[in-house]
Amino acid sequence: MQFDQLLQYTLSGLSTGAIYALIGIGFSIIYNATGIINFAQGEFVMLGGLLTLSCLDLLKLPLWAAIPCAVAVSTVAGLLFERLAIRPLRQPTPINLVIITIGGSILIRGLAMLIWGKDTHSIPPFSGDEPIAIGGATILPQHLWILAITLVIIAINKIYFYHTISGKAMRACAYNRRAAGLVGIDVRRMVLFSFMISSALGAVAGIIVAPLTMTAYDVGVMLGLKGFCAAIIGGMSSGIATVVGGLLLGVLESLGAGLISSGYKDAIAFIILLLILFIRPQGLFGKADSERV
Amino acid sequence: MNCRVISFLFAAAALLLSADVFAAAPIKIGALFAVTGPAAFLGEPERNTAKMVVDEINRAGGIKGRKLELVSYDTAGDATKAVQLATKLIKDDKVVAIIGPSTTGETMAVIPVAEKEQVPLISCSAGSKITDPLKKWIFKTAQNDSLAVGRIYEYLQKNRQTNVAILTVSDGFGASGREQLKAQSAKFGIKIVSDDTYGPKDTDMTAQLTKIRGSQAQAIICWGTNPGPAVIAKNVRQLGIKTPLFMSHGVSSKKFIELAGEAAEGVKLPSGKVVVADLLPGSDPQKKSLLAFIKDYQNHYKTEGDHFGGHAWDAVMLIKAAVEKGADSSSAMRDNLEKIRGFAGIGGTFSYSAKDHAGLGKDAFVLVEVRNKDWVIVK
Numbered sequence: 230m231q232f233d234q235l236l237q238y239t240l241s242g243l244s245t246g247a248i249y250a251l252i253g254i255g256f257s258i259i260y261n262a263t264g265i266i267n268f269a270q271g272e273f274v275m276l277g278g279l280l281t282l283s284c285l286d287l288l289k290l291p292l293w294a295a296i297p298c299a300v301a302v303s304t305v306a307g308l309l310f311e312r313l314a315i316r317p318l319r320q321p322t323p324i325n326l327v328i329i330t331i332g333g334s335i336l337i338r339g340l341a342m343l344i345w346g347k348d349t350h351s352i353p354p355f356s357g358d359e360p361i362a363i364g365g366a367t368i369l370p371q372h373l374w375i376l377a378i379t380l381v382i383i384a385i386n387k388i389y390f391y392h393t394i395s396g397k398a399m400r401a402c403a404y405n406r407r408a409a410g411l412v413g414i415d416v417r418r419m420v421l422f423s424f425m426i427s428s429a430l431g432a433v434a435g436i437i438v439a440p441l442t443m444t445a446y447d448v449g450v451m452l453g454l455k456g457f458c459a460a461i462i463g464g465m466s467s468g469i470a471t472v473v474g475g476l477l478l479g480v481l482e483s484l485g486a487g488l489i490s491s492g493y494k495d496a497i498a499f500i501i502l503l504l505i506l507f508i509r510p511q512g513l514f515g516k517a518d519s520e521r522v
Numbered sequence: 523m524n525c526r527v528i529s530f531l532f533a534a535a536a537l538l539l540s541a542d543v544f545a546a547a548p549i550k551i552g553a554l555f556a557v558t559g560p561a562a563f564l565g566e567p568e569r570n571t572a573k574m575v576v577d578e579i580n581r582a583g584g585i586k587g588r589k590l591e592l593v594s595y596d597t598a599g600d601a602t603k604a605v606q607l608a609t610k611l612i613k614d615d616k617v618v619a620i621i622g623p624s625t626t627g628e629t630m631a632v633i634p635v636a637e638k639e640q641v642p643l644i645s646c647s648a649g650s651k652i653t654d655p656l657k658k659w660i661f662k663t664a665q666n667d668s669l670a671v672g673r674i675y676e677y678l679q680k681n682r683q684t685n686v687a688i689l690t691v692s693d694g695f696g697a698s699g700r701e702q703l704k705a706q707s708a709k710f711g712i713k714i715v716s717d718d719t720y721g722p723k724d725t726d727m728t729a730q731l732t733k734i735r736g737s738q739a740q741a742i743i744c745w746g747t748n749p750g751p752a753v754i755a756k757n758v759r760q761l762g763i764k765t766p767l768f769m770s771h772g773v774s775s776k777k778f779i780e781l782a783g784e785a786a787e788g789v790k791l792p793s794g795k796v797v798v799a800d801l802l803p804g805s806d807p808q809k810k811s812l813l814a815f816i817k818d819y820q821n822h823y824k825t826e827g828d829h830f831g832g833h834a835w836d837a838v839m840l841i842k843a844a845v846e847k848g849a850d851s852s853s854a855m856r857d858n859l860e861k862i863r864g865f866a867g868i869g870g871t872f873s874y875s876a877k878d879h880a881g882l883g884k885d886a887f888v889l890v891e892v893r894n895k896d897w898v899i900v901k
Contacts, residue, residue, distance in 0.1 A: 347563065486730055
């Protein structure tokens with residue numbers, strides 16, 4: 230095993246892992262505010278990529294304007310999803326809500342198929358596609374964008390949850406919904422916020438990854454599952470643990486494909502998922518009853 | 523109530539009129555295509571083409587005064603559904619022949635039904651096992667994977683690039699390609715030095731390619747359908763791998779060039795002749811059919827016709843040829859299909875016989891290369 234090969238596996242894994250982490254954080258934010266797993270999270274990833282495409286092609290916007298535009302539309306989609314599908318539910322038990330998110334994801338995917346067709350589409354990279362050599366390995370400028378944007382988002386996340394009123398309120402909901410309600414926090418508004426934030430996060434993930442992996446109406450399924458996996462490894466925390474979970478997953482996948490066999494790539498992710506659920510359901514880093522936000 | 527009476531009268535009048543105009547009943551042809559689902563990129567152009575060709579035949583007055591009627595169902599790429607719909611076509615719609623299904627898996631599932639009910643089936647999928655071993659009622663129009671593999675290996679042998687790495691997608695198409703790549707390697711003196719796979723939804727294949735870079739491969743052969751191969755082409759460029767990259771006929775459409783962009787330059791692949799129709803010499807027997815198909819498809823659907831649609835074009839035209847020779851029952855259709863020789867279609871020049879129900883030779887494929895965002899024929 231040569232060093233440059235190992236380096237390449239690791240770098241590839243880190244950049245894929247950053248995407249898993251972003252999607253995973255989206256899962257955790259909603260889970261912490263509402264106690265449900267939003268299986269439609271992957272669809273917002275898809276929406277981000279495809280909406281950017283429409284902004285570029287139909288509205289003829291430059292890339293720097295198309296991206297915020299796509300994120301905004303996805304956020305509105307997340308808001309509508311919460312208002313129309315989650316809030317009206319008469320008996321909001323977790324199992325009902327989870328099933329609704331699955332139904333919602335199928336609906337969103339179906340609509341996307343009608344709007345954008347079944348073809349795969351590509352989005353231009355943000356800053357060229359000349360490979361950059363690092364040691365014996367190479368990465369693309371887009372990989373740097375992915376890592377940088379992930380870092381920025383984690384930082385913003387941290388600031389939001391620990392230094393703003395609404396972030397603190399959302400954490401309060403995660404600790405105890407009823408108590409949060411009693412001290413005057415509008416829990417339902419926090420739930421709405423959590424859907425908006427995580428759909429925006431999903432859209433960002435979908436946009437920054439699209440130049441590398443291309444996008445289509447059905448990319449959300451697998452990316453959503455991998456993001457879920459990352460969130461489980463991180464014990465459903467919306468902070469650094471999920472990020473580490475995502476990066477770990479990406480690197481293990483990449484090393485597994487390179488060193489063992491590429492046939493087991495997806496199996497590795499799901500074996501990790503099962504092991505974590507069996508052995509450490511509180512996540513790799515969590516204590517049994519830890520702070521989740 | 524009134525409404526009902528009126529619509530009944532309309533229906534009755536329509537029936538009477540149509541019975542008057544067409545003395546002979548239309549010949550019913552069934553079609554099973556995966557118009558939705560994962561194989562929609564096959565099924566959609568196939569269904570569109572079949573509809574277009576049948577409409578055109580009917581507009582020209584049918585075949586010997588008999589019109590064709592196409593009964594088309596969507597299998598969604600699901601083998602169970604394909605079997606149910608095949609039974610429905612035979613029992614309820616009473617078709618004399620079936621075109622499709624789109625994928626090898628579905629075709630293999632439908633074969634027992636067609637054999638038992640004795641209805642000729644012209645499959646539009648590529649798997650060699652469909653017509654090998656030979657089955658009495660089963661024909662196919664898509665080129666065998668083995669022919670495509672042969673094209674690549676022939677070129678590699680000629681250029682003495684005998685150490686190859688293969689990277690195949692883990693679905694039916696990739697598995698069949700992988701099987702053929704391994705089975706034929708000895709015949710051409712090719713050594714497979716690295717054998718890897720990737721998932722159909724994978725978004726990054728640098729791990730596999732890094733492994734290949736560390737091997738002694740002189741050529742990389744990737745077997746898959748979009749978007750995987752486009753990702754691989756980009757990854758190859760990213761890693762700075764200079765080893766020549768070959769693809770399968772699964773990506774021989776402009777879509778691949780569009781998706782892979784710059785990274786597509788220099789990629790070689792075996793392809794049906796559709797994509798290079800205007801570059802073919804005038805002596806090529808298929809040229810006329812190819813240009814007609816491309817023009818028609820452009821007029822009807824405003825996009826470029828691809829070789830998947832071509833499989834359905836061939837199937838309908840073969841049925842037309844069989845009907846022209848006087849077949850209007852299932853058994854006569856089968857017998858006449860078997861007698862077709864030298865029919866120049868889209869997929870190649872078909873010569874069926876009692877021993878060969880695939881009907882194509884290796885001239886069905888040309889090796890093409892991507893240059894300046896377009897195809898050129900590799901000599």
